[in-house]
Amino acid sequence: MIATQLPALQIIIPLFAAPLIVLARRSELAWIIALVANFLCVLVAWDLFQLVNEQGIIRYSLGGWAAPTGIEYFVDTVNAPLLLLVSSISAIVVAYAYHSVKKSIDSTKHYLFYAAWMLCLSGLLGMLITGDAFNVFVFLEISSLSTYMLIAFGNDRRALTASFRYLVLGSIGASFILIGIGFLYAATGSLNMLDLAQRIPNASSERAILVAFSFISIGLMIKSAIFPLHAWLANAYHFAPISVTAFLAGTATKVSLYVLLRFLFSVFGTQYNFEYLLLNVILLPAAVFGFLIMSVVAIFQTDLRRMLAYSSVAQIGYIVAGISLATQAGITAGYAHIINHALIKTALFMSVGCIIYRLGHAHRPSLDNLIQTMPLTCVAFIVSGLGLIGVPFTGGFISKFTLISASMEKGWWVMGGLVLVSSVLAIIYIGRVVDVMLFRKQRLPNPMPQGRNEAPLSMLVPMYVLIGLSLYLGVYGSETLTVSGEAAKQLLGGFR
């Protein structure tokens, strides 16, 4: 009985947790409800993941209304792993958030914070699971609105402007998507993605489809912060509460990338995008300039959050580069990097969160000799940083290796070379932080407290769980690659 309702439960659990949290009001209770709901989400996602592996695609008609009239949830090898990824990252970060939230946010507002978090999670999971184009927009709005709220919780006053800036750009993106979906509906008379995929080749007005395509892809590029449409990201990541940043870095942009993948490959089709529209000519330069320029920009940031934010844009560039290859190997690489980068970047932001918890800032030049006072946090940062660089036994190595070999296979040697150049830039920006942490002697007027001053265990344990997970995927990289290969096959083959 429950097994057949799993796709609905995936959304309903966090959606109903939100009002429950508001009713509970007490901050500890709110946290516990959020945590429990989130772990239930992980269980559901795990079950779905297993089911998809065993039986293939799951189609679920919401409320018993059959598609294309009703809304359909659609789980296949592309979104099942991401459902698991997003709900797990959220669960781990919620577990981690308790102390950091307690310290940085007024205790009367905790319940609102966790309620917004749950809404955001249900929005993100909804974007992943739904098979209905308009429903994507609805969930996108749910997650965006709650994200604006979460960002505004930051205790720096600039959090408000960051949130507002994101609101403006995010709304532009969302309305572009809505306009695009409107055009699609006008041209084909359907909103169901499977239905759309069949009707688009036979649509009467090719121009309407083209317009729809442009609006949707630009809207999604804004939401997934693809260079040069990334302007909202740095401020949002910088000024949001650090646990929110960790959560968003691992999930929000990745989910938008998934929707982009879905539309590009499943709905519009490879031929349409890459042979007729030559999309690779547009996406590829954006990706390459993105990872080169943003890596250079990251080098010159003094705030760790800002540095990691720019590095995120760069890493999204790798993912897009893989996608723009439009080959099995390329999409496999891009997809694998979605998984690996989500884990690595979340862990990095979590370690920065530990630093902020103790020091109240994440200003690189003032982290002198931090290894003495916070060794575990520093080790976490260094290990995850190595993952960002792409050292063997980390997830970054797996996806980078696959990406470069995919671009060589296609004959795009220059791109493979530029990925490596950007990896060397990553050595520089991570190296600068490590350098200060390990070697710089204290020379501040008010030196940091001496002796061990590690972040609380409730922050360290979730962080190390996540690092363990990403290292596991670094050692058993072929598992990630198998999952990604299946996803790529599904995307290239269209809906089957």
Added chain:
Amino acid sequence: MNPIWTLLPPLLVIPFIIGFGERFRNLREASIIIAGIWLLYLNNQLYNQFVAGNAITSGELPLLAHFSLKLSVEPMGLVFGLLASFLWVVTTVYSIGYMRGHDEKNQTRFYVCFSLAIAGVMGAAYADNLLTLFVAYEAITIATFPLVTHAGTQKAQNAGRLYLGLLMSGSIALLLPAMIWVATAAHTLDFVPGGVLSDVGLSQSATAVLLALFVFGTGKAAIMPMHRWLPAAMVAPTPVSALLHAVAVVKTGVFVLLKVVTYTFGIDMLSTTAAAQYLLPVAAFTVVASSIVAFTKDNLKARLAYSTISQLSYIIMAALLATTMSVTGGVFHIVTHAFGKITLFFCAGAIMVASHKTEISQMKGLGKTMPITMGAFLIGALSIIGLPPAAGMWSKLFIAGGSLEANNLIWIAVLMLSTVLNIAYLMPIAINAFFEPNKPSDQSGAPLANEWQEAPFASLWAIVVTSSVCILLFLFPQPLMSLIGSIQWR
């Protein structure tokens, strides 16, 4: 026996090192020596089984879809593994004397990183494919980094930055694409006798570019202009320099090149095409230029560092000449240079501990107070130069023979020129030590004492062992030769 067991002793000893720590330092160091002897025993087991004709491989760990981590035993790796495990024991004994005599800080961290590096070397030695070798290569870089910055001074940090920057950037920007190129072209990264690239249709210029990526990307082999890290890393404690220069780091670099030339390209492919000809002049230039630079250095460790760069390029030349004889000489030179150079470094450290001298100009007449050390120095120097009765002669002979085999007399001329330079920068140190009178040193103004003033016993013992191996290998090269001779060329 599974070669993966060789990773066990150096990894297993780490909890003991940390557990005993500074408080029980005798136990700490005893545990390392036990682990070292165990490792040597395991390597010897592998050698026996290999000689008995068994194929020895480990299981696979699929790191990427088609490429996995795997270990297996072949002659070249066996030479390297035996060498590294033997020198680990000797270096540990030496460093007990040195580190205590010199009163170094953070010795526990030092021994932990040292063991990690040895584990990395074992992984590199028995790597069955390029991916495994690459992974081990990176692991060694990271494990040795804290050793370079051990002193914690500004100079040590700068050296550390240069070390990590050059080695890691080189490996990620050049070695990694080279490996991926091989994977894309040949669809395999395995080491196969005769190579995997001979029939995949790489043009000659493509082969040359690929080879150049390997040669320059392997920053640990320190070919110019990738050599800057090596003299800078001299700020590390002497046992580390000895380990870096004789075994773990630089030898891994040239080992990668020898493996790649033999098992990825195949010597036939390289000797029949002209791909390697573009790189040989670079290696030859490095041989001569760094010998000249060594000549100008007054600091003993700096002089030895430049000498190492020069000697490594012998091996690179040997690999690039790509004849059976030259590659044999290259593998042999890994061993002979290891013993010669580690002896010289041990001596440099002993001189520093016993008489606090670092500059060559202060070492005149030192033979009277430190006769054993300076005697060993003479033997090490002879081995590096390639004169009897030291083992360096054999390997140099083979490399020269290799260039005859390749019909290229100019490289012999380079070798001979370098030999002359070697004599010029190494022999005066030993000669002046014994035949110059005891002069008051410039700094202290006090004359040197006339009685013996040797380094601590542990260090002295290590020096005697390595220098006698230099002579033993000259007298009995046969077991080593027959092991190297069993490499399958095609």
